Amino acid sequence: MIKLIINGNQIEVEENTTVLKAARELGIEIPTFCDDDRLSKQTSCRLCIVEVEGTDKLLTSCNLEVKEGMVVNTESEKVRIALKINLSLIWAGHPNDCMKCGKSGECKLQDYSFEYDVDAEPIYSVRKEAIAKNATNHFFEIDPDKCILCGKCVRICSEQVGVGALGFKNRGQETYVSFGNDNFEDAGCVSCGSCVSVCPTGALLNKTADKYRNWDVDKVRTTCSYCGVGCQMELVVHKGKIVRVDANEEGSNRGLLCVKGKYAFNFINHRDRLTTPLVRKNGKLVEATWEEAYAKINQKYLEFKGESNSFVGFSSARCTNEENYLFQKMFRQVFKTNNIDHCARL
Amino acid sequence: MTNSISEIENNDCLFITGSNTTDTHPVLSYFIKQAKRKGAKIIVAEPRKIDLVKHSDVFVQIKPGTNIALYNGMANYIYHNGLADQKYIESRTEGYAEFLTGIIDFTPKKAAKICGCKEEDIIEAAKIFASAKSAGIYYAMGVTQHSNGTNGVKSLCNLGLITGNIGKKNAGINPLRGQNNVQGACDMGGLPNNLTGYQKVFNDEARAKFEKAWDVKIDSTPGIRIPEMIEGMADGSVKFAYVMGENPIVSDPDTNHVKAAFEKVNFLVVQDMFLTETAEYADVVLPASSFAEKEGTFTNTERRVQMVNKAIEPVGNSKPDYMILQELMTVFGYQENKTPSEIMDEIASLTPIYSGINYDRLKIKGLQWPCTDKNHPGTKYLYEEKFTRKKALFSKVEYLESAEVANKEYPVTMTTGRTLYQYHTRTMTDKTKGINTLVKENYIEINSFTATKYNLTDGEMTTVTSRRGSIKVRVKVKEILQDDVCFMPFHFAEGANVLTNTAADQYCGIPELKVCAIKFNA
Numbered sequence: 001m002i003k004l005i006i007n008g009n010q011i012e013v014e015e016n017t018t019v020l021k022a023a024r025e026l027g028i029e030i031p032t033f034c035d036d037d038r039l040s041k042q043t044s045c046r047l048c049i050v051e052v053e054g055t056d057k058l059l060t061s062c063n064l065e066v067k068e069g070m071v072v073n074t075e076s077e078k079v080r081i082a083l084k085i086n087l088s089l090i091w092a093g094h095p096n097d098c099m100k101c102g103k104s105g106e107c108k109l110q111d112y113s114f115e116y117d118v119d120a121e122p123i124y125s126v127r128k129e130a131i132a133k134n135a136t137n138h139f140f141e142i143d144p145d146k147c148i149l150c151g152k153c154v155r156i157c158s159e160q161v162g163v164g165a166l167g168f169k170n171r172g173q174e175t176y177v178s179f180g181n182d183n184f185e186d187a188g189c190v191s192c193g194s195c196v197s198v199c200p201t202g203a204l205l206n207k208t209a210d211k212y213r214n215w216d217v218d219k220v221r222t223t224c225s226y227c228g229v230g231c232q233m234e235l236v237v238h239k240g241k242i243v244r245v246d247a248n249e250e251g252s253n254r255g256l257l258c259v260k261g262k263y264a265f266n267f268i269n270h271r272d273r274l275t276t277p278l279v280r281k282n283g284k285l286v287e288a289t290w291e292e293a294y295a296k297i298n299q300k301y302l303e304f305k306g307e308s309n310s311f312v313g314f315s316s317a318r319c320t321n322e323e324n325y326l327f328q329k330m331f332r333q334v335f336k337t338n339n340i341d342h343c344a345r346l
Numbered sequence: 347m348t349n350s351i352s353e354i355e356n357n358d359c360l361f362i363t364g365s366n367t368t369d370t371h372p373v374l375s376y377f378i379k380q381a382k383r384k385g386a387k388i389i390v391a392e393p394r395k396i397d398l399v400k401h402s403d404v405f406v407q408i409k410p411g412t413n414i415a416l417y418n419g420m421a422n423y424i425y426h427n428g429l430a431d432q433k434y435i436e437s438r439t440e441g442y443a444e445f446l447t448g449i450i451d452f453t454p455k456k457a458a459k460i461c462g463c464k465e466e467d468i469i470e471a472a473k474i475f476a477s478a479k480s481a482g483i484y485y486a487m488g489v490t491q492h493s494n495g496t497n498g499v500k501s502l503c504n505l506g507l508i509t510g511n512i513g514k515k516n517a518g519i520n521p522l523r524g525q526n527n528v529q530g531a532c533d534m535g536g537l538p539n540n541l542t543g544y545q546k547v548f549n550d551e552a553r554a555k556f557e558k559a560w561d562v563k564i565d566s567t568p569g570i571r572i573p574e575m576i577e578g579m580a581d582g583s584v585k586f587a588y589v590m591g592e593n594p595i596v597s598d599p600d601t602n603h604v605k606a607a608f609e610k611v612n613f614l615v616v617q618d619m620f621l622t623e624t625a626e627y628a629d630v631v632l633p634a635s636s637f638a639e640k641e642g643t644f645t646n647t648e649r650r651v652q653m654v655n656k657a658i659e660p661v662g663n664s665k666p667d668y669m670i671l672q673e674l675m676t677v678f679g680y681q682e683n684k685t686p687s688e689i690m691d692e693i694a695s696l697t698p699i700y701s702g703i704n705y706d707r708l709k710i711k712g713l714q715w716p717c718t719d720k721n722h723p724g725t726k727y728l729y730e731e732k733f734t735r736k737k738a739l740f741s742k743v744e745y746l747e748s749a750e751v752a753n754k755e756y757p758v759t760m761t762t763g764r765t766l767y768q769y770h771t772r773t774m775t776d777k778t779k780g781i782n783t784l785v786k787e788n789y790i791e792i793n794s795f796t797a798t799k800y801n802l803t804d805g806e807m808t809t810v811t812s813r814r815g816s817i818k819v820r821v822k823v824k825e826i827l828q829d830d831v832c833f834m835p836f837h838f839a840e841g842a843n844v845l846t847n848t849a850a851d852q853y854c855g856i857p858e859l860k861v862c863a864i865k866f867n868a
Contacts, residue, residue, distance in 0.1 A: 138780030162379025162401065190766060191780070192372065220657035223644045225637040226769055228523030229351065229373050230646025230712075235638055235657040242638055242657065250710060252351040252648065258372030259781070260769055267636070267777040268661070272620055274633035275662020285621075285631060290663070293630050294677045300613040300629075301678055304586050308565070312575040312584050315536035316591030316667075317528035320642025320654055322689040323667040324527070324534035325542065326682070327590055330671055333560045334678045335586075338547050338569030342536040344528050345491070345572070345856040346597045346770075 004070040019061035019072055020048055030074050031083065031112050033090075033200050034150040035062040038254060039159055042151045046086050047112065050074045058082050084116045090148050091118050094201070101146070103202030105214030109148060131176050137184040139263045140196045140206050144176035147203035153177060153195035160256060165189035177203070191259040197247045206263075212238040221248055224261040225318065229253065231261050241269045301335075311335040315342035349482060349518035349727040350648045350714065355380045356516040359478030361471070363391040363502070364413060364488025364860075367398055369766040371486075371522045371647075378484070387478060389471045391416055392488065393761055394791075394833060395826035404470045407828060408461040410761040411748035411861040413489055417501040418745060419457025420472040421449045424508055429476035434510030438738060445504060445740035452745075460745065462828060476509045480517040487524060488763070491860040493749040496853040500741040507738055513729035523647040525770075526637075530645035533700070533715070534693070538569030543697035559696055571855040572598070573848065579607035588615045590667060591634065595623040596771035596839045599846035599857045600814045617670060620773050623839050633664040640666035641686045643708065645715070649725070651703055652712035748861040749849030752830065756812065756863035758796065759831050760845060763860075768837040775837075788838040789822040795829045797821065800866040809867040812845035816867070832864070 001012045006023050013022045021037075023030050033045035041063050049058040053071035058079060061072075073079065091113055098104045112118075131144040151168070154177060158164035165187035169178050179187035196204045217238045224231040232251025236244035245262050249255035267273075277293035278285040288296075304310050313335075315327045324342070331340045354360070354377040367375040375398065382388050382401045390399050391406040391413070399405045408416055424430055425446065435442050454472070458465040475481050483506055489498045503512070503519055511517040523529045535542040541564075545552035553564050570578065576598065578584035587608075598604045608614065608627040616628035625631050639660045645651045660666065665673075668689065672682040684692070687705040694700050702717040702724075714724040729738070752759045767784045769775045776782055790810060792802070802808055804823040809816060817840055827833060834842040836859070847862040 138783055159383070160380065161376050162383070190368070190372065191784075218657070220638075220655050221653075222637065222655045222657065223526070223646075223652045225526045225644070225654075225774075227371050228525060228528055228647035229371050230526065230644060230648075230650060230652050231373055232652070237657050240658050251652070251712075252646070252650065253373045256373050256376055259767060260775060261373075264767075264769070264775045264778045264781050265638075266779075267619070267774040268638045268658075270777045272777065273636075273661050273664065274619060274621060274625075274631065275664060276633060277663075278621075278628075278631035280629045285626075285628070290665075290673075293632060294674060296630050297615055297674060298677050300586055304613075307585070310583065310585040312570065312578065312587050314572065314575070314587070314589040314592045314594065315531055315534075317525035317531045317536075318591040319531070319667050320527065320637075320640070320686070321530040321534050321645060321651065321693065322642045322686045323590070323671065324531045324536045325689060325693050326668055326671040326675070328535040328541075329560065330675050330678075330680075332541075332556070332564050333562045334675060334680050336563075336565060338538050338565050338567065339575065339584075340536055340569060341538055341572045341575065342528075342531045343525065343572075343592050343594075343597060344532055344537070345854070346859070 002066045002068050004066050004068070004072065006072045007074055013066055017066050019050060019064045019066055019070075022066050023061065023072070023074055028074055030061050032062055033108060033148060034152060036152055036156070036198060039152065039155040042155065045090070045148070045150050047083060049079060049082055049086070051076045051079055080116065084118060087112055087116055087118050094148065095145055096120060101202040102205050102208075103214075107202060108200035134178055134182060135207070136179065136182070137189060137191060138207070139191050139259070140193060140204055142177060143203050143205070144178070146201050147177055148201055149175055149177070150200060152198040152200070153204055156194045156198050161190070161192055161194050163188055163190055166195060191263065192257060193259070193262040194247070194256055197255065197257070206244060208243065210238065210241070210243040212243055217243065219246065224257070226260045226264070231257055233257060233261060308335055308337040309339065311337050312339040313341075315340055317343050347518065347520035347522070347648045348512060348729060349516070349520055351377060353516045353727065354378060354482070355384060357381050357386050357480055357482040358516070359387045359389065359475055359481035361389045361391070361475055361481060361483045361505075362398055363483070363485050364490070364498075365484055365486035365522055366392070366394065366396045366488075366763055367484065367522065368396065370524065370764050372766060374522060387474045389474055391471065393828065393831060403474060404467055406461070406463050406467045406471050408463050409828065410759050410831060411492055411751075412461040412745070413492070413498045414494060414501045414743055414745040415452075415457045415460040416468060417505055418449045418452040418743065419454045419461075419468045420475065421501075421504055421508055422452045422457070423454050423469055423472040424476045425449065429473070430508045431510030435508065438510075438513065438733070439507050439740055440737045441740040445742050448742035448744060475505065480514060481509060481511045482517045483511070483519045484522060485520070486522045488860060490856055491858060492856075493849045493851055493858045494746050495851040495856045497741075497743045501743040504740055504743065507740055512738060513733065515727060518727060521647070524764075526646075527644040529647060529649065530643070530651070533645055533697075538571055542693060543699045545697075556696060573850055573855050573857065576604055576607045579611040582610065585612040587611050587613070588617075589624055590617045593622045593624045593771040593773060595627070596843065597836070599843055599859055600848045601840070601844045602815050603848065617667060618773070619664070622771070622773055632670055633662065634670065635660040635664045635666045639664070640668070642668065643690065649714045650712045651700070651708060651715065653705070653708050749858055750813070750847050750861065750863050752863045756865045757830060758864050758866070760812070760862050760864045761831065761833050761860050762836045762842045762846065763833065765835045765837065768835065770837065771839070772837050785835070785837075787820060788835065788841040789820045791822045791824050791827060791833040793825050793827045793829065794823050796827070796832065797823045799830075802866065810845065810864050811867055812847075812862050812864045814847070815844040817841060817844050
């Protein structure tokens with residue numbers, strides 16, 4: 001174990017821990033765009049700079065390993081000034097259009113710029129020539145204009161998803177992120193949206209017809225309802241409608257989702273949903289009340305009661321445990337039969 | 347799964363068979379690829395050159411329905427080349443000698459001939475698998491949906507046992523469950539022979555416990571399974587059928603036969619979110635709420651019970667399934683009115699493997715069963731100290747041909763599966779435009795040799811016929827199949843399951859959806 005001091009607080013951490021992580025254990029959040037525990041280090045955004053006693057230079061804390069007796073300051077005047085300059089340089093290459101950006105309210109660039117008093121009008125003019133949006137994917141688009149080249153999307157796609165559909169193109173001021181061949185399908189993109197999940201700005205945003213502000217939504221943690229992996233996710237709700245699905249990093253899926261979990265949620269609020277019971281009358285299914293529907297089922301139950309073998313139930317691998325429990329209870333307790341099965345074999 | 351998802355990246359070797367993991371369990375496949383990045387060896391044994399083959403060290407391309415021959419051939423090589431884990435076999439297993447009589451002459455050469463693959467590939471796979479410090483087996487319906495499905499699983503278990511990989515960290519035998527709560531539906535007794543937690547209906551002690559709790563006599567005879575239910579509906583012996591959240595008209599084999607059964611049954615209730623192909627046959631349709639509109643739990647493939655939380659109010663006049671079932675039971679004269687949390691408490695009180703589970707404990711990470719009391723932390727991997735029957739039992743498994751094999755009249759072998767974008771019968775996925783753009787219609791995948799042989803071109807419509815029926819479908823030429831083998835996704839109505847065979851496994855009744863014989867109509 002290694003002992004060090006950060007902002008006057010003593011802490012003991014494992015060897016090989018970075019200063020960024022040690023600070024986080026103390027509840028001190030050091031700004032960063034490019035760092036993610038799950039990914040390799042890129043150390044390019046230079047926001048995580050800290051002052052270390054005995055060194056003149058400011059050091060990046062995401063790749064700085066703790067040393068015994070180290071004294072670190074993350075909030076000194078020197079750090080704040082340098083951080084503001086670094087942020088201003090990033091901001092200078094970014095369009096000033098937060099008011100119409102879908103990321104507004106959840107954008108790290110916006111948050112840090114506010115926190116460190118970055119001027120809205122950039123004092124530097126480093127705007128690169130606009131590169132057109134890449135909208136080839138059906139679910140999200142890439143806006144190179146808003147990209148700060150933190151590279152998290154590129155790394156998550158290759159290191160975590162194991163696909164490698166995204167990469168950096170060109171060099172210097174001309175650098176931008178895109179699919180190989182600039183087309184998602186050619187690049188082998190599987191539309192899982194992990195790149196969108198990690199993007200700190202509005203450079204990677206879902207395509208959506210829903211207009212909502214990020215401060216105007218509720219998020220509800222739940223379990224995905226597609227395959228058996230059981231990914232943890234957050235349903236983003238705006239005015240009683242699911243408008244987005246966000247990944248959750250606490251589950252076994254570690255913040256990763258697939259195209260179905262992340263994007264195939266339209267069924268929930270879809271116009272084809274059944275909204276009322278239907279009962280067959282004169283050969284046709286017609287709308288009915290719950291009471292009518294229950295009465296019809298009860299009538300048939302009473303008709304065949306006593307012939308327990310004439311009842312069969314198809315339970316569901318799509319419903320909850322509680323519902324499956326009740327279903328078999330109903331068959332065994334009420335209908336007096338074990339004729340229950342479900343789609344486990346399909 | 348005997349083991350956990352978080353262990354995947356630490357396996358030294360992963361044997362993927364009967365699973366197109368990148369399409370069917372995408373997020374789990376990310377961890378398989380991460381294991382590879384960390385240095386694990388990957389073996390893939392599949393009829394198709396699936397995406398994971400790119401990340402594999404050895405790919406054994408086998409004919410559909412020949413899995414058992416492959417596994418027996420691998421076991422033969424492992425035994426004859428001193429790669430078996432003798433210490434483990436002696437201390438933790440039984441039936442080894444009997445098992446050996448089944449594989450002793452089943453050489454990789456013999457297996458290769460049946461599987462239509464190279465002998466060297468089988469040997470390489472056996473060597474890599476048996477030499478790994480910890481090797482995990484990952485399989486899905488490609489192993490089970492056969493008339494010999496149960497035996498396929500048993501022969502895979504033999505491989506895990508002979509190499510000492512079951513009951514061990516970062517290894518194990520890991521079925522990848524296909525649906526969000528298929529594990530839970532089995533755990534909850536949604537099976538004709540099981541009460542909750544795999545307590546048998548014919549076990550007097552188990553039954554007595556439920557009889558006391560429910561104040562009713564429970565039948566000690568196992569009920570009938572879905573294939574027999576469909577038979578019963580067709581022959582009139584079944585009069586009252588209740589389908590909750592399932593679409594058998596599209597998902598079950600031999601569509602024409604299934605339709606006739608649903609047409610015939612006296613009374614049919616369907617409870618679903620949409621007017622599915624099956625609901626159209628119903629006498630009463632009950633509108634169910636989606637997972638976003640209710641509270642409950644799903645149990646995932648690693649036995650983890652996890653919370654489902656309510657995000658929005660039920661759409662229209664729909665109701666959560668748990669509410670509908672309780673209201674109906676009350677109408678029938680059996681008072682039920684519990685919250686999901688209270689229902690889980692009732693489950694826990696009757697189910698030893700769920701005894702320690704309640705909603706307060708599930709909040710963040712869920713719990714993996716067995717979780718036998720309120721302080722039990724859950725179980726990361728099974729059988730660490732002992733097996734359910736104390737010692738694991740080797741099984742002597744004989745390779746048998748599929749029920750229907752290609753012949754002169756039906757010369758092409760068809761296998762089926764899921765795609766990345768659509769899900770099962772598309773009830774949910776077909777509501778998203780992007781998904782439908784990516785996989786918009788049914789197709790039959792063949793290689794260029796087969797295409798030339800039957801005079802077919804990529805993109806054209808053709809007619810495909812099996813002994814059960816005939817469909818029109820688009821041809822897709824892709825070089826990932828062996829000659830005279832084709833693949834069709836099972837998502838589409840009037841698609842694959844018009845053609846598939848109802849032949850079923852004698853032990854568990856799983857239909858042979860992975861192999862049937864077809865022909866192209868001239």
